[in-house]
Amino acid sequence: MADFIRNPVVTLPDRNPAPHFCEQELAFTEEEKTKIARWVSQYPTPDGAVMWTLWLAQEKFGFLPPEVLRLVGEELGIPYAQVYGVATFYTQYYKQKKGVCVLDVCTCFSCQFTGGYDLLHYLEEKLGIHAGETTADGCFTLQEVECLGACGSAPMLQVSNGPFVHCVTRARADALIDALKAGRMPEFASVTLPQDEDELGGNRRTDVAFCERYATLPIAKHTR
Amino acid sequence: MATKAGDWRSYQRVLLPPVRDLHKLSVYGDYAALRKVLAEYSPQEVAGIVKKSGLRGRGGAGFPTGLKWSFMPPIKAGVPRFLCCNGDESEPGTFKDRQLMEFNPHQMLEGILIANYAITAKTCYLYVRGEFADWITLIDAELAKAYEANLVGDNIMGTGFSTDIVVHKGAGAYICGEETSLMESLEGKRAYPRIKPPFPAQSGIWGYPTTINNADTLACVPPIIKRGAEWFAGIGAPGHPGPILYGISGHVNCPGVYEYPSGMLITDLLEEVAGGMRGGKALKAVVPGGASVPVLRADMIDGVTMDAGSLKKAGSMLGTAGMLFLDEDTDMVAFLRRVTRFYHHESCGQCTPCRDGTGWMENLVTRIDEGEGNLRDLDLLLDLCNQMEGRTVCALADAAAWPVRNTILRFRKDFEAKCRSSMWTAKTVA
Ligand SMILES: Cc1cc2nc3c(=O)[nH]c(=O)nc-3n(C[C@H](O)[C@H](O)[C@H](O)COP(=O)(O)O)c2cc1C
Ligand code: SF4
Numbered sequence A: 001m002a003d004f005i006r007n008p009v010v011t012l013p014d015r016n017p018a019p020h021f022c023e024q025e026l027a028f029t030e031e032e033k034t035k036i037a038r039w040v041s042q043y044p045t046p047d048g049a050v051m052w053t054l055w056l057a058q059e060k061f062g063f064l065p066p067e068v069l070r071l072v073g074e075e076l077g078i079p080y081a082q083v084y085g086v087a088t089f090y091t092q093y094y095k096q097k098k099g100v101c102v103l104d105v106c107t108c109f110s111c112q113f114t115g116g117y118d119l120l121h122y123l124e125e126k127l128g129i130h131a132g133e134t135t136a137d138g139c140f141t142l143q144e145v146e147c148l149g150a151c152g153s154a155p156m157l158q159v160s161n162g163p164f165v166h167c168v169t170r171a172r173a174d175a176l177i178d179a180l181k182a183g184r185m186p187e188f189a190s191v192t193l194p195q196d197e198d199e200l201g202g203n204r205r206t207d208v209a210f211c212e213r214y215a216t217l218p219i220a221k222h223t224r
Numbered sequence B: 001m002a003t004k005a006g007d008w009r010s011y012q013r014v015l016l017p018p019v020r021d022l023h024k025l026s027v028y029g030d031y032a033a034l035r036k037v038l039a040e041y042s043p044q045e046v047a048g049i050v051k052k053s054g055l056r057g058r059g060g061a062g063f064p065t066g067l068k069w070s071f072m073p074p075i076k077a078g079v080p081r082f083l084c085c086n087g088d089e090s091e092p093g094t095f096k097d098r099q100l101m102e103f104n105p106h107q108m109l110e111g112i113l114i115a116n117y118a119i120t121a122k123t124c125y126l127y128v129r130g131e132f133a134d135w136i137t138l139i140d141a142e143l144a145k146a147y148e149a150n151l152v153g154d155n156i157m158g159t160g161f162s163t164d165i166v167v168h169k170g171a172g173a174y175i176c177g178e179e180t181s182l183m184e185s186l187e188g189k190r191a192y193p194r195i196k197p198p199f200p201a202q203s204g205i206w207g208y209p210t211t212i213n214n215a216d217t218l219a220c221v222p223p224i225i226k227r228g229a230e231w232f233a234g235i236g237a238p239g240h241p242g243p244i245l246y247g248i249s250g251h252v253n254c255p256g257v258y259e260y261p262s263g264m265l266i267t268d269l270l271e272e273v274a275g276g277m278r279g280g281k282a283l284k285a286v287v288p289g290g291a292s293v294p295v296l297r298a299d300m301i302d303g304v305t306m307d308a309g310s311l312k313k314a315g316s317m318l319g320t321a322g323m324l325f326l327d328e329d330t331d332m333v334a335f336l337r338r339v340t341r342f343y344h345h346e347s348c349g350q351c352t353p354c355r356d357g358t359g360w361m362e363n364l365v366t367r368i369d370e371g372e373g374n375l376r377d378l379d380l381l382l383d384l385c386n387q388m389e390g391r392t393v394c395a396l397a398d399a400a401a402w403p404v405r406n407t408i409l410r411f412r413k414d415f416e417a418k419c420r421s422s423m424w425t426a427k428t429v430a
């Protein structure tokens, strides 16, 4: 019954995994150090810069294993425990290695009722993985996430903490996967305000049909 | 019918006006409101104007903004003061701040500068959620241009007033929207909300006096300065005046963010603004202000307008004005299951009633949704709500309890239908 005790919603990473990066790799370049110094100067104490520095480290190394966290701590002069605490608090910092492209599908309520789970299950089937897993070739990780703040263009997803893809239909999901396989990230897409459509023209969805209802259950049987 | 929103069809937008490329500094213009403030008013006068305009916070709690500014303690030499602009926006169903950052970032920045002047702060931290990476890039570029034009930074426009804006990128935690949690997050800690009091005005970031406002709230300030407090107070519902960004989502024909005066009829917003329900279906439920506010049944919205007073009477709240419309085929148990899952995922885990309570809520609702629940579970859930409310550090536990209680009370039939089917199936009855 107490599912959440056995399967916590946010799993903690392995505390002492085998190091992934060797000593030589673990260093910031001069250019990165200037960036970090600028962030540090913007806050009363260096602690404030830890989130920006973790973002930088994640961009550089792809994910944040303990040795990278230690590097960040040393760079800022703050304890490893604090950096570890921050990194494990936020969902967007990857504690484990992820695929090259991370697909964050929003399934929160606005998306849920306009096809978020349909999209998630469609991608699960297409990629042959369950939500939370990575494909065998290491190309894609599929995740279910909470509201991404684009409920008006639901269902939607985010690619690798970067661009949003709005109003995703099956055809658009197929095209997206093909483009990502070819190494093309989606561009920043601006969704026009509905009130501007008459005056400024718009790019709002016309293919409502796909998203008319959610057909699949919130958590489909096959994901368990 | 005359509504509080008045003649809303001919309303002229001020937060998201229909101007192409407004996000560019060259199109937006050179911060006329800031110039006026620096030339003509003292900080106290600015706070007074905002107080007179009746502007209330758009971040969820609806606290009067001018009043909040006047809570800042007197200036002491050597004690820095801060402003935080809350652009965390993770409340499900809310997506107005993102549109503001995309289409009119300079108005928000100008509002920040004016607020900085009013509370004599030297730095504003603009906290934007990590998912909005593209929007952070956009704001960074525009902010750099504003720095170049000497609209931000040292000795702004030669007036001797200096202030900085620092963009801080979050990393995906809903709780960072809570004001004290946001401050912990800025300080580079795990974002655990703090116990209040002391309130942020006394002891905020790094223990210094801090004021925190939503991005949308601050974007309302420049028009108030330009056109006067009376003009602003005259828009929409008295007691909660001003333009509101209604974020409409769900089963409507034309979802999106709409700017209209406060006090719009919910029925007007649905039928005339958002183009009615998809496929001509009937309305079943409305969530008027983000996931945290109690859901309203379709028969409860007659004559209800979108302002704090009217919604309170109807048994809900304005929240963030992120409205979700659900049609007749919606399964309210599935709805509640997803809402409880959200709160379980986002609870920071500091207080036991919230950390465990949200988990048990999700468990119980999931059990009902899967047809394995019984009627006693409903009462257990209601009891759980009572045990969680008002016993925690921050309001997330209350925000989790309200939708649970009200969805069960207002849609009890839906829940009972799912419960009963598991207790008296055709076989056992026969
Ligand atoms: C759990 C929780 C989450 C919140 N999330 C947000 C948020 O995402 N954005 C926001 O502006 N305010 C949020 N708030 C409200 C803030 O605590 C605060 O009241 C608000 O930013 C004050 O700004 P205002 O006076 O301009 O409304 C949240 C509050 C709670 C309790
Ligand atoms: S109520 Fe919940 S989210 Fe708020 S401090 Fe307590 S555990 Fe954290």
Ligand code: FES
Pocket (backbone or CB within 6 Å): A106, A107, A108, A109, A110, A111, A112, A146, A147, A148, A149, A150, A151, A152, A154, A156, B092, B093, B094
């Ligand atoms: S619910 Fe999916 S973006 Fe808000």
